[in-house]
Amino acid sequence: MCRHLACVGPPEPLGALLVTPEHSLFRQSWAPRMQRHGTVNADGFGVGWYADGDPEPARYRRTGPIWGDQSFADIARVVRSGALLAAVRDATVAGADGEAAAAPFAAGPWLFSHNGAVTGWPGSLAPLARDLPAAELLSMEARCDSALVWALVRHRLLRGDEAGQALADTVVEVAGAAPGSRLNLLLTDGDTITATAWGDTLWYLAEPGRRTVVASEPYDDDPHWREVPDRTLLAADRTDVLLTPLKEPPA
Numbered sequence: 001m002c003r004h005l006a007c008v009g010p011p012e013p014l015g016a017l018l019v020t021p022e023h024s025l026f027r028q029s030w031a032p033r034m035q036r037h038g039t040v041n042a043d044g045f046g047v048g049w050y051a052d053g054d055p056e057p058a059r060y061r062r063t064g065p066i067w068g069d070q071s072f073a074d075i076a077r078v079v080r081s082g083a084l085l086a087a088v089r090d091a092t093v094a095g096a097d098g099e100a101a102a103a104p105f106a107a108g109p110w111l112f113s114h115n116g117a118v119t120g121w122p123g124s125l126a127p128l129a130r131d132l133p134a135a136e137l138l139s140m141e142a143r144c145d146s147a148l149v150w151a152l153v154r155h156r157l158l159r160g161d162e163a164g165q166a167l168a169d170t171v172v173e174v175a176g177a178a179p180g181s182r183l184n185l186l187l188t189d190g191d192t193i194t195a196t197a198w199g200d201t202l203w204y205l206a207e208p209g210r211r212t213v214v215a216s217e218p219y220d221d222d223p224h225w226r227e228v229p230d231r232t233l234l235a236a237d238r239t240d241v242l243l244t245p246l247k248e249p250p251a
Contacts, residue, residue: 003028003041004087004103004113004186005219006193008238009211014047015076018086021219029066029088034201034217037117037182041065041088044102047072048111049081050190055109057083057190063098083190085111097142105141105150109189112153114146115200115216116182121145124178128152149174153187163187163194164235168246171196176249186214195234196246202228204241212236 005025007017019026023033029041046061062069066088087103103113118125125148129137136155140147149170156166171183175198182199193214195202205213205225214234218225228234233244 002087002089002103002113002115003032003035003216004085004115004184005213005215006083006085006111006113006186006188006195007211007213008083008188008191008193008236009207009213011052011080011082013077014049014079014081014084014086015073017084017213017219018047019073019076022221023217024219025086025088025215026066028217028219032217036200038090041090043091044089044099045069045072045087046089046102046104047076047084047086048104048106049079049084051081055190057085057104057106057109057111059104059106059111061099061102061104063102083188085113085186085188087113087115087186091144097144097147101142101144101147103146105147107154107157110154110157111188112150113186114149115184115186116198118145118149118174118183119178119180121178122148124181125174128173128177149183149185153185163189163192164233164244167194167196168233171198172247172249179249184216191237193234193236195228195236197228197230197232197234198246199230202232202234204228204234204236206236206241209239212238212241 042065104111
């Protein structure tokens with residue numbers, strides 16, 4: 001129900017990752033090769049990136065398809081960054097939230113995206129929402145399933161959980177409340193990338209000591225791309241990639 005990508009590495013134009021490759025995220029917005037649910041990702045897009053010396057990322061998000069935004073074409077051509085997270089969106093259900101529902105979501109140094117869908121939304125997650133502090137619920141950017149999943153992750157990060165634990169615990173909790181949900185989550189702070197493969201495709205391309213890319217699907221045919229097994233947590237930086245099996249929710 002979306003395609004997304006994160007990268008940490010040497011500074012380069014955003015377009016070198018998001019537009020130029022033959023099967024880039026730009027092309028995946030209308031012709032994904034591996035998407036299992038939905039066909040066109042035209043319900044919005046976004047990119048967040050980090051500038052040297054500033055721990056909080058910038059974001060550019062829009063409600064329409066990425067191919068229809070000429071301003072983004074200029075931004076992608078000239079803006080350079082060593083870390084980014086971007087997504088093209090196929091909405092789970094139609095809504096009025098517009099740009100606010102487009103990933104990446106952000107808080108402090110974090111950028112977040114959700115590729116998938118929560119079954120039984122919104123009723124299935126109502127019990128989990130009631131456990132969140134009112135201030136965190138009221139600060140949600142949108143009323144879609146991805147925004148609530150982000151609120152659950154953010155709550156764990158704010159209380160001090162490390163990124164992998166925050167994603168893993170959120171996935172197990174949401175999967176328990178809404179069985180059959182697809183929960184491929186992607187999180188970065190500009191130095192590390194943390195992700196889950198849960199119900200959809202996830203791949204990574206590692207150039208140790210230089211660059212790591214994590215994406216819903218490869219943007220080219222480089223033979224060094226590796227698929228992440230389903231039910232797996234990925235933790236990566238510019239040097240290493242660690243894969244850890246995720247536990248299933250309690251019966």
